[in-house]
Amino acid sequence: xxxxxxxxxxxxxxxxxxxxxxxxxxxxxxxxxxxxxxxxxxxxxxxxxxxxxxxxxxxxxxxxxxxxxxxxxxxxxxxxxxxxxxxxxxxxxxxxxxxxxxxxxxxxxxxxxxxxxxxxxxxxxxxxxxxxxxxxxxxxxxxxxxxxxxxxxxxxxxxxxxxxxxxxxxxxxxxxxxxxxxxxxxxxxxxxxxxxxxxxxxxxxxxxxxxxxxxxxxxxxxxxxxxxxxxxxxxxxxxxxxxxxxxxxxxxxxxxxxxxxxxxxxxxxxxxxxxxxxxxxxxxxxxxxxxxxxxxxxxxxxxxxxxxxxxxxxxxxxxxxxxxxxxxxxxxxxxxxxxxxxxxxxxxxxxxxxxxxxxxxxxxxxxxxxxxxxxxxxxxxxxxxxxxxxxxxxxxxxxxxxxxxxxxxxxxxxxxxxxxxxxxx
Numbered sequence: 001x002x003x004x005x006x007x008x009x010x011x012x013x014x015x016x017x018x019x020x021x022x023x024x025x026x027x028x029x030x031x032x033x034x035x036x037x038x039x040x041x042x043x044x045x046x047x048x049x050x051x052x053x054x055x056x057x058x059x060x061x062x063x064x065x066x067x068x069x070x071x072x073x074x075x076x077x078x079x080x081x082x083x084x085x086x087x088x089x090x091x092x093x094x095x096x097x098x099x100x101x102x103x104x105x106x107x108x109x110x111x112x113x114x115x116x117x118x119x120x121x122x123x124x125x126x127x128x129x130x131x132x133x134x135x136x137x138x139x140x141x142x143x144x145x146x147x148x149x150x151x152x153x154x155x156x157x158x159x160x161x162x163x164x165x166x167x168x169x170x171x172x173x174x175x176x177x178x179x180x181x182x183x184x185x186x187x188x189x190x191x192x193x194x195x196x197x198x199x200x201x202x203x204x205x206x207x208x209x210x211x212x213x214x215x216x217x218x219x220x221x222x223x224x225x226x227x228x229x230x231x232x233x234x235x236x237x238x239x240x241x242x243x244x245x246x247x248x249x250x251x252x253x254x255x256x257x258x259x260x261x262x263x264x265x266x267x268x269x270x271x272x273x274x275x276x277x278x279x280x281x282x283x284x285x286x287x288x289x290x291x292x293x294x295x296x297x298x299x300x301x302x303x304x305x306x307x308x309x310x311x312x313x314x315x316x317x318x319x320x321x322x323x324x325x326x327x328x329x330x331x332x333x334x335x336x337x338x339x340x341x342x343x344x345x346x347x348x349x350x351x352x353x354x355x356x357x358x359x360x361x362x363x364x365x366x367x368x369x370x371x372x373x374x375x376x377x378x379x380x381x382x383x384x385x386x387x388x389x390x391x392x393x394x395x396x397x398x399x400x401x402x403x404x405x406x407x408x409x410x411x412x413x414x415x416x417x418x419x420x421x422x423x424x425x
Contacts, residue, residue: 005326005339006319010062012343013315014040016136017065020350023132024125024362025054025067031121034112036103037068063315069125070103071113073393115389119373126365133351140344141279142272148337149264150275153206155195157225160184161257164239172257182257183221183236189258190227197224206260213238216254223256264333280348286310287352294409301416309422314410317417318342324423359392359399368392 041059048057161172163179241255357367372390
């Protein structure tokens with residue numbers, strides 16, 4: 001099952017990448033841009049076929065993908081392929097322009113270049129990929145929340161704690177036969193009992209029951225449970241506990257000694273957008289804290305420092321978690337829901353990450369198109385000639401720098417996933 005979980009995640013990730021590129025390719029072709037390649041993966045080509053202008057294929061390393069559109073880089077400011085700039089960076093920019101121009105091989109290709117698109121069409125093409133990831137996340141989260149449900153504690157007893165937890169016995173296991181029995185153990189509550197009332201007051205969910213127990217004074221109380229289809233009432237000698245033992249404020253509170261069965265409770269379709277928004281906000285916050293998290297992850301990966309379970313996780317780490325989900329001792333519905341949630345979260349992250357306004361990410365091209373549109377509006381307002389497409393080629397040094405940083409971070413995350421893996425909680 002672990003292997004199945006890992007393979008399932010790999011397949012889901014490849015499908016997500018493939019659909020991301022479809023999101024770019026379809027509008028590009030719709031707007032008349034010549035797309036010469038649609039590839040899933042990087043490295044040597046292991047399969048390909050050509051249909052029309054486009055070669056479709058798969059490459060050996062299925063960790064990404066791309067489409068190749070002719071004319072990604074416009075001619076230089078003087079309208080020529082070669083610029084007058086010198087030096088290493090100038091040579092790099094000229095080579096990129098030359099390669100872009102070399103793709104224009106057939107009559108009429110000049111009008112089918114990406115740089116000739118209007119600004120709105122460029123935005124549609126570049127946002128098509130991230131939007132596809134967002135749609136995948138929305139569909140999967142809808143299935144998870146409305147179809148399977150969110151983990152919700154019920155009033156059904158999962159486990160009964162034998163003794164009241166103390167600093168010496170935090171698990172309440174009655175070490176060496178000592179300790180104070182919990183009210184649940186003394187009253188004979190059993191796994192599978194469904195608590196339906198506390199002191200004759202009906203309770204419909206775990207938060208209500210938990211609050212009722214907290215507010216009750218130590219002493220005898222009545223708990224009504226459904227056991228084997230019959231409703232019975234038990235007398236419980238409720239004990240007390242220092243709230244600090246349970247992570248609450250340091251105050252004494254009532255303690256029964258049971259833990260709930262966690263069940264999947266479906267949400268209404270109308271609640272899904274709110275859940276998606278909350279997850280998106282948390283994902284955005286995590287993305288903003290990514291640089292700081294990478295510092296801590298780097299220290300943990302190469303020292304004895306413990307790894308932050310809320311820190312960055314790579315493909316290897318997520319695959320391992322998916323394998324643990326598949327092999328978990330849990331109902332199939334829970335395992336399927338968790339797997340779909342993982343895939344949905346990955347797609348939501350890809351959506352947000354690709355919107356970062358730096359090349360080579362899609363957000364960098366979006367930023368370039370927005371700058372181009374703003375520059376044209378300013379020129380029109382001032383009565384000046386159209387300045388033409390933005391020379392994105394000049395940003396290639398930044399793109400290569402960002403790519404190197406991303407590769408370095410990926411290597412560090414990969415190493416951390418191997419030497420200090422995050423396990424499923």
